[in-house]
Amino acid sequence: MTAILEVERLTKTFDGLTAVDQISFEVGAGEICGFIGPNGAGKTTTMRICATLELPDEGDVRIGGHSVLEEPRYARHRTGFMPDHFGAYPSTTVEEYIDFFARAQGLRGAKRLSAVGDVTEFTGLSPLLGKAVSGLSKGMRQRLCLAKTLLHDPKLLILDEPASGLDPRARVELRELVVALAELGKAVLISSHILTELSEICTSVAVIELGRIKAHGNLKDIRARLSGAGRAFLRCMESPEQVERAMAELPGIQQLVREQGGVSFDYGGGDEILAGIVTRLVTGGLRPVEVRQESADLEDVFLELTEGQVQ
């Protein structure tokens, strides 16, 4: 994986309060990293430093290998930052708003027209070009902000609570846009308090509390590290009762429950261990038709890692 965003031992204090404390993590091309933490954990501060809107006291951020401290202009050209709040003159139309930012990005002539056309089409705003920004719903305003963020085709997207205040349909639509952007190879760092939503789209998470990173990586790995266990579902040609009896004789199986015509259980480890369990069951005469590792629950991971402390 090519790291597009590298956060290196970043520290930021405000009047003696350490908002961000020696944090490090990476986000690669095509990766969606969920940045989660309680209120005041340091998410926005970190994102603002990555977007060159704030200077760190210590540490650095590299975007495409270039330091935001040494080459802030390079970083800005490759980064699209969507803040949690944005302002717009109410009488401005959607087209004027996007066009203004396209000019600010230095796009001229045909290039500007094509960039404005591309981002409005991608975000579904093309039919609303003449509409006043003041008349847009919250979901459409978020799309407008995302469209503005994409104008210069950045490699890295930093999205601070983009789904906040959106209704369920608008959230699903925003999620689809984020996934489409990652599929285009963009690195995405996205914060949200709606964890179920993030768990559906994130390929990795960074959990932060009191300015410190509590865990970073693939959700399944973090869960396995925390509890030392993975969870799986198994259905065989034989009855769930027979499967349960066979599994009772195997070591390391916990929390075995019958469900959906099969059994769910915790096992002590990773893929090797699960493969070993299935092999032993097959040797014992069972005929598996479905083996599924259950996805880790982001909410459980979050609650296990954080203590809800604020400063």
Ligand SMILES: Nc1ncnc2c1ncn2[C@@H]1O[C@H](COP(=O)(O)OP(=O)(O)OP(=O)(O)O)[C@@H](O)[C@H]1O
């Ligand atoms: N400009 C500032 N001046 C003083 N303190 C600040 C400033 N910006 C942030 N802080 C403090 O730094 C800490 C981290 O704030 P930050 O906004 O980064 O957290 P967050 O994780 O984004 O929180 P939330 O989820 O509530 O948005 C908080 O204690 C906050 O009060």
